[in-house]
Amino acid sequence: QNVKAVASLGNFPYYLVSNNPKVKTIADFTEKDRIAVPAVGVSVQSRFLQYAAAKQWGDKEFNRLDKYTIAVPHPDATAALIAGGTELTGHFSNPPFQDQALANPNVHVVLNTYDLLGPNSPTVLFATEKFRSENPKTYKAFVEALAEAANFAQKDKGAAADTYIRVTKAKIDREALLKIIDNPQFEFTVTPKNTYPLAEFLYRVGAIKNKPQSWKDYFFQDTTPLQGS
Structure with a gap:
């Protein structure tokens, strides 16, 4: 082909956001957390998460956080994160969904892709x-x-x-x-x-x-x- x-x-930062106050960095996610992405392992958000994991723990551990990710459409994941009360405590999305989530004071940025790669x-x-x-x-x-x-x-x-x-x-x-x-x-x-x-x-x-x-x-x-x- x-x-x-x-x-x-366009060049835009993507945010991994969370409503779990204990999660300050990607190293704070545990088995009790689930991170919504468009597609597990292969979406650009999943690849950014793997890149961040490799940076944190080395290339051999690049997929360390994949087991915490689940495929959920952005609108549904945003609504769940804002509402709270579910196992879904993280969401790696893009504008405008990340902005809608961050309008809730209980949601914060865990990872900004510009911090990983610079403007990209x-x-x-x-x-x-x-x-x-x-x-x-x-x-x-x-x-x-x-x-x-x-x-x-x-x-x-x-x-x-x-x-x-x-x-x-x-x-x-x-x-x-x-x-x-x-x-x-x-x-x-x-x-x-x-x-x-x-x-x-x-x-x-x-x-x-x-x-x-x-x-x-x-x-x-x-x-x-x-x-x-």
């Missing part, structure tokens, strides 16, 4: 080489539109919020949405940041077979090459 990444979908691109757009080569006009138009949209959102957060609400018909309050996207750590951009440390880690622990020599090995380089990492 020769699947490669096309562009970053947790999600990327990808395509097959076949699609890219057979649909050059569509591919080019999409990539250019994505870059234009990212630039628009980065320069005018208010207009971006208005556009989002109008197009998606989301029920979210405009001020609440602005509060989320106006986070100075948020960067709307197609430029990937700090993807390589995670790629290199995945090779070290056997999740991928071939070691990339740089981030350019798994990103398409188009007419206007990305300047990433």
Whole structure:
């Protein structure tokens, strides 16, 4: 298939949050705790948790916390964490769910992915080489539109919020949405940041077979090459 990444979908910190006051760091989770993730072991949140575990206990212990993770959709996990009273005491999600959870005074941040890797691109757009080569006009138009949209959102957060609400018909309050996207750590951009440390880690622990020599090995380089990492 020769699947490669096309562009970053933005650089945003992901938070592992908890409603257990005893859990200050990932080392404080016990068998009594459960951490909600989108998919156990393979979601980007699970990989970040494994990266953090490897940093804490060494590569051989990278999956040490996997036994505490369960697959729960973000909306359900957020509701459970806010309500409390269940075994689910942790949730590794992304905006806006982490922000909704943190609005509850009983919920706190245990891990910020920016503390692990610095500003990074947790999600990327990808395509097959076949699609890219057979649909050059569509591919080019999409990539250019994505870059234009990212630039628009980065320069005018208010207009971006208005556009989002109008197009998606989301029920979210405009001020609440602005509060989320106006986070100075948020960067709307197609430029990937700090993807390589995670790629290199995945090779070290056997999740991928071939070691990339740089981030350019798994990103398409188009007419206007990305300047990433």
